[in-house]
Amino acid sequence: MEIHDAIERADREGFTREPPKTLKxxxxxxxxxxxxxxxxxxxxxxxxxxxxxxxxxxxxxxRADVAAKIDDAVRTRWQPLVRxxxxxxxxxxxxxxxxxxxxxxxxxxxxxxxxGRFRRLTVHLPPAYAHRLFNARDTGASDQQxxxxxAEGFKEIYFQDGGGRAMGLSDVEINxxxxxxxDY
Numbered sequence: 053m054e055i056h057d058a059i060e061r062a063d064r065e066g067f068t069r070e071p072p073k074t075l076k077x078x079x080x081x082x083x084x085x086x087x088x089x090x091x092x093x094x095x096x097x098x099x100x101x102x103x104x105x106x107x108x109x110x111x112x113x114x115r116a117d118v119a120a121k122i123d124d125a126v127r128t129r130w131q132p133l134v135r136x137x138x139x140x141x142x143x144x145x146x147x148x149x150x151x152x153x154x155x156x157x158x159x160x161x162x163x164x165x166x167x168g169r170f171r172r173l174t175v176h177l178p179p180a181y182a183h184r185l186f187n188a189r190d191t192g193a194s195d196q197q198x199x200x201x202x203a204e205g206f207k208e209i210y211f212q213d214g215g216g217r218a219m220g221l222s223d224v225e226i227n228x229x230x231x232x233x234x235d236y
Contacts, residue, residue, distance in 0.1 A: 054229050055198040059189055062234040063135045064127055071130040075114055078126045079106040085129050096121045142236035143183035149176045150202055153230040158211065158223060170230070177205040182236060199226045 072078045082092045089100040089107070096103070098118055105111045114122060142148050151174040184201050207224040211217075 053195055054232050055185075055195055055202065055234075056189060058232045058234045059185070060128070062236060063138070064130075065235075066134055066138045067131055068134055069131070071126050075106050075112065075119070075122070076109050078122050079103060081126055082122070082129075083107065095125055138236060139182075139186050143179050143186055145179060146182075146236055147177055147179045148182040148185065149174065149235040150205070150232065151235070152226070152232040154226050154232065155228040156203075156206070157225040157227060158207075170228070173206065173210060175206055175210045177202070177209060181205040199229075202226060 072081050079092065082095070083089065083103075086092050086095060089103040093100040093103045096118060102111070102118075106114065113119070153170060153172040155170050156173075181201060181204070185198060188198050188201060203224045203226045206226070211224060
């Protein structure tokens, strides 16, 4: 889920307005999005009565774990049009910048090694990779499938320098991700 989480963090950095901060405001937003107290309760793992108490203001504060779920649910649904616009721009014009510290393994010709080593890389990938990455996420691709898209981009842009070197390099793998951040 590292790559999915990194896309979500990058989306949140582009918000044009802050999401509601009060418990009552957050619950009101979720009720508009999901339609009923029962649906919100199911999403949060609480009872519909609790949701209604939050909505009315009878409870001013939720338990810490529930408050975190509420905040996450609100931020996940906040400004979907802004998210889509930024993703569309990245997939058509801007591309995506990937910053990571991970173990990269690779396969090349004879006498080369596939023993990976940790590298810290910041690489700007062209729009085609952003498009593939967003499509993969939207269609429910696994984290491993999204890693393969990023690894392919790293192979082409960083390791082979757009076709200028390491032409015998056949595969690049990303393993043991320490951190991964995206920007677009």
